[in-house]
Amino acid sequence: MLDRITGNHIHFPGQHKDEEVKILFRRSIFFLIMPYILNLVLLIILLVSATILPNNITILQDPFIGAIFDFIITLIILFILLTAFLTWMHYYLDAYIVTNQRILTIEQIDLFHRKVSEADIGNVQDIEVVVKGFFSNTLNFGDVRIQTAGADQKTLFFDNVPYPYKAKDIILKFAEANRTVELHNAYTYEPNKTEANPNPQDKNTDNTIS
């Protein structure tokens, strides 16, 4: 699946040393295809007009005006390419990551505006899935809202991810696994015997006032 990538080979900026990426979500491919369709329509209109207009409009038959017309058409096509790459960059840089320690949402809002939110995966308390609208229901994508408990209570949003119900189940599974591991570590914790002092009275036997 193109939108959901799994595997240990994935690395992201700011990753901890012993952190392992469990799953990576991106926005539904619909949000990449729609602007590309618009770009394609604009490109077809431009190419058709570049072919038809010089034969029908007398001003454009003048070599100098015709050359300027070709220059402007090429410039607009260059702009379309730039817009297409910018759209792709936005799609590519927005990512929702679930690791064995954290949940991260990375959003590239503008070219120089980046927002990263994170929460401890063990603190996941409630997950809400919102699938709203015709395209969301037919193409099976939606929003996943993850609420965390604890001192840093917050809500993380996975916007328009594909298969949101499956995403919810996966996040809950990893959260449960993380809690089980932490609980196991807490029960099997062995304090260092040199530091521990289970019965302080044994040490202070001679503390009587004479």
Added chain:
Amino acid sequence: MSNILFVITYILILIAYIVGSIVMIYHIFAFGINNKIGIVSTVAYIVGSIFLLTILFMNLQSILNLTN
């Protein structure tokens, strides 16, 4: 005079385009997660850009020939 204007316009477009492209490509490699996809798309973008900028340069040349 008009020749210089056309050349300056082309150079300004070229500079703005190159600066914008460098910023975008920097973002992709600095913050991107799956770099293989990033490399493929960047190469495709660079090839497309060179092709279009060459056509634009040829258009500019034909404009300059007509004004001389």
